[in-house]
Amino acid sequence: MEKVCAVLVTYNRQICLKKVILGLKNQTQKIDKIFVFDNNSLDDTEEVLKDLGFSISSDEADPIFKSNSYVSFKSGQNLGGSGGFSNAIRMAEKFDEDYLWIMDDDVLPEPDCLERMLSEMKKQKVKASIPNRSDENYTDYVVKSLDFNSCLKYAPYTRKQPYTQELTESSYRVADMAFEGPLIAMDVVREIGAPNDGYFLEYDDSDYAQRIQKKTAIIYVTKAKLHRQLANKKNKTESKKDLYTWRTYYTYRNNIVFDQTYGKNWRVRQISPRLMLIHKTIKSVLDGYAKNNLPILFKAYSDGIHHRMGKRVEPNY
Numbered sequence: 001m002e003k004v005c006a007v008l009v010t011y012n013r014q015i016c017l018k019k020v021i022l023g024l025k026n027q028t029q030k031i032d033k034i035f036v037f038d039n040n041s042l043d044d045t046e047e048v049l050k051d052l053g054f055s056i057s058s059d060e061a062d063p064i065f066k067s068n069s070y071v072s073f074k075s076g077q078n079l080g081g082s083g084g085f086s087n088a089i090r091m092a093e094k095f096d097e098d099y100l101w102i103m104d105d106d107v108l109p110e111p112d113c114l115e116r117m118l119s120e121m122k123k124q125k126v127k128a129s130i131p132n133r134s135d136e137n138y139t140d141y142v143v144k145s146l147d148f149n150s151c152l153k154y155a156p157y158t159r160k161q162p163y164t165q166e167l168t169e170s171s172y173r174v175a176d177m178a179f180e181g182p183l184i185a186m187d188v189v190r191e192i193g194a195p196n197d198g199y200f201l202e203y204d205d206s207d208y209a210q211r212i213q214k215k216t217a218i219i220y221v222t223k224a225k226l227h228r229q230l231a232n233k234k235n236k237t238e239s240k241k242d243l244y245t246w247r248t249y250y251t252y253r254n255n256i257v258f259d260q261t262y263g264k265n266w267r268v269r270q271i272s273p274r275l276m277l278i279h280k281t282i283k284s285v286l287d288g289y290a291k292n293n294l295p296i297l298f299k300a301y302s303d304g305i306h307h308r309m310g311k312r313v314e315p316n317y
Helices: 014-025 045-051 080-092 113-124 186-192 204-212 246-262 266-287 290-305
Strands: 004-010 033-038 055-057 070-074 099-104 107-109 128-132 143-146 160-162 171-174 183-185 218-228
Touching (some): 004 080, 014 033, 014 107, 033 045, 033 080, 045 055, 070 080, 080 099, 080 204, 099 107, 113 128, 113 183, 186 204, 246 266, 246 290
Parallel strands (some): 004 033, 033 070, 055 070
Antiparallel strands (some): 099 183, 107 218, 128 183, 143 160, 171 218
């Protein structure tokens, strides 16, 4: 019987966290260990975890992390999503389990989600899979391939080529993933190492997907359902004008780093970042947000092309 460790990263979402942990305990396929990396939450996360039977420590050398089934590591600072997943996976790869099931704190798997993923992975003879996140509040974006050849796909995420047909087969090969439920064999994790914490936020999961695919294909398991607790399709509104925030900085900077890392030609690596800078500069002026946007944009561009990674703009959660 395969041993599975569920790895969660959490920050100030104790209500969502409680639901996902109960969902993990309810799986038809037994989960041997649940490991929570607490990104220095300021709410009642620690109390909720204790009530759920978790042992908590801030010392990586504490033997509880290997011996106990429900454990949580309390970080002394908020390391961002990338830092949280990087450290959580780095610690979890030292455990004795066969698979890591990686997720954010705001998802909720259906009871047979893990069982279906493991079964399909065996059938397809692969070592990585992702669940189906579609429900009444969210339509999953299943990426068939990424175009690393065109310099004209310079805007964030435009390189992703989704499946456009109805997905009726039991599984599909994918080229990208989010840290919302991927299941990865531990031997693959140990070979490729932890995600790159330098991204801080955004693109760390896409970068990790590219690294995984050097060792194994990744499949999307159609009937393995996982819900996004905070999704609300009906109330979603989109504005044609963009007012940049600290999150925008990380999206644009990391988009440049991602293109330069995986671009197949010099046009993608060198021209795409410049096209993005020109386009977003003109749009910010036309939107009337130049005073707010341009300092963020220029910093993202400069840091991106020079690969200055890590937390360089302070988050405002």
